[in-house]
Amino acid sequence: MRVKRIVANIQTSDLAAAKRFYEDALGLEVLMDLGWIVTYGSGEMALTQISVATQGGSSTPLPDLSIEVDDLDEALLRMKNAGFPIVYGPADEPWGVRRFYVRDPFGKLVNIVAHAPHEERDGG
DSSP: OOOOOOOOOOOOSOHHHHIIIIIIITOOEEEEEOSSOEEEEOSSOOOOOOOOOSSSSTTOOOOSEEEEOSOHHHHHHHHHHTTOOEEEEEEEOTTSEEEEEEEOTTSOEEEEEEEOOHHHHTTO
16 A cells, blocks of 8 residues: 555635635646535645644744745745735745745645755755
C-alpha cells in the first residue's frame, strides 16, 4: 500500500469566499465541484506530504496549510490586491525559503512559500 494523495479539508458555508481566495487570488484550478464541495489544485503532480511541528519556524505560529508557489512576489501581490491581509513576512528564512503568512476567509493561517534556487541553498 502507498499513499497517493493528502487533501486538506476546510469546513465552510461560504464557497464563494473560497473561490475568491483559492481560485481568484491564489490561481488554483477547480478540479471537482459537486455543489457542496469544491476541490482546488493544479495540473502539476504534487508531493504527498504531512508535517508535524511545535511551531511555524522563526517563532511564528504553526500555519494550517503550506502552499508552495514558483513566484512568491506575484503571490504576495495577488493576495494584497485581493484584500487579504499579510500577517507575517515576506521573510527570507535561514532554512532556504522565502515566505509569507496570510489568513484565508475562514481564518486558516496559510504559509505561502517558495524555495530558494538550489545553488542559493547550497551557498553558491
